Amino acid sequence: MTSNDKIIEIEVLRYRPEQDEKPFLQSFKVPFTDDQSVLQGVQYIKDYLDGSLSFRWSCRMAICGSCGMMINGVPKLSCKTFLREYYPGKITLEALKHFPIEKDLIIDLSDFINKLESIKPYIIPAAPRTLEQGEYLQTPRQLDRIAQFSSCINCMLCYAACPQYGLKPDYLGPAAITLLHRYNEDNRDAAKAERMQLLNAHEGVWGCTLVGYCSDVCPKDVDPAAAINRNKLNSTMDYFLRFVAPRGGN
Amino acid sequence: MSKRSNEPIVWSLFGAGGVVVAHTMPVLIFVTGIAVPLGLVSADVLAYERLAGLADGWFGKLFLLVIISLPLWQSAHRIFLSLHDFGITGGETFFRVVFYGAALWGTLLPLFLLVGM
């Protein structure tokens, strides 16, 4: 720490399950330089001010998706957000909204993991290929259909942005539906009918009211709102067309 | 396994209504609710003979039905969903009957009137 460091106030919503009935705000004064991220600010607190502060991080380069938190009320990756953007104001940090707080800035993400698993986020081919048959082929245009939706890093910022998920925890939610869409649209996949059942449900696309904030906060420009809402159209077609040409669904 | 939702029925009507509202309602409100009542345009625009004439032809009938019924579906669907947004989670069936019932009534009544005109 050099003498010309600036000092910024960082308020953190603390919650220690062993001691606390409910979360409370704790304020820290953190010296920083212009190239430091909010994550580095939190790390400074843990290293020098209060070692009991808990938070998740790994890659510190916006790719692992583990450092998401509410920064002044907006879900962001803390490694991709800089302290200087808020100075001389203060920063308030809180665990990602709409998830239970496990401890401090750490959420219980088991609900998201279960949903992610439920949509079968992997290619299920019509018939497995043998090694001799070689790889599954995909043209650039076929890749283009799914490329955007496959850049999701499972950071859950979109869930923290989605009030419908907060209001209805059963709702499948933005990232899971987007990944479902990504596999349904993949030319190498053949499990669309099966996944459509999840989409067609009340907890599927119909949980969405197009607030649209998920797409605003997504750090990877995945546009989950588009994936969800285009599937309202798909689900509607599926609903009416099943009488004409039965496929996928009960 | 998750159960198929019947939402596509009301969502389609909501979507159609939203399109109709977006493309007609600003103009309709301006003419019927502002321009004619304030005398900004001639009162003949909404004269009885003219409107009765409109409701006489099949195109006019369809137009009137569309601008009354579909916006009601759009409105009913949004208000119904907003209840949940505001934390009103009980009585779902009751509210469904109230709002979608009103929209259905707002479809059948003009249909009945227009056919008889």
Added chain:
Amino acid sequence: MSTRKPYVRPMAGWWLKNPVYVRYILRESTAVFVGIYAVILLVGLLRLSSGEAAWNNWLIAMQSPGAILFHVVAMGAAVYHSVTWFSVAPKVMPPLMFNGEKVPVAKIVAGQYIFAGIIYLVLLGLILWG
């Protein structure tokens, strides 16, 4: 023994906590005005079907200050509905392709504005002079 005790935060008052949510609630609220206006039209149709005198009474009712005030606000709501409707439409429709390229969202939205503008003018022309 597990000392886990996940804390679930309440949702009460969520719509005021972010300007994005406020705009969302505003957008949804336009439905109230849309609904009332559609009912006003429906009443008009009822009057129309019962003859000239009844229709003229409807026209007179539309001149009351309360009615004018309502329609001014309702027109604002209708315009807000249109703007928000066009801005989210590209999220609902499949991507528009042109020459094998995705048409940029901004162009789609602009195209809808132009289209709606034409419809407004045609409609207004038909109503006023048709």
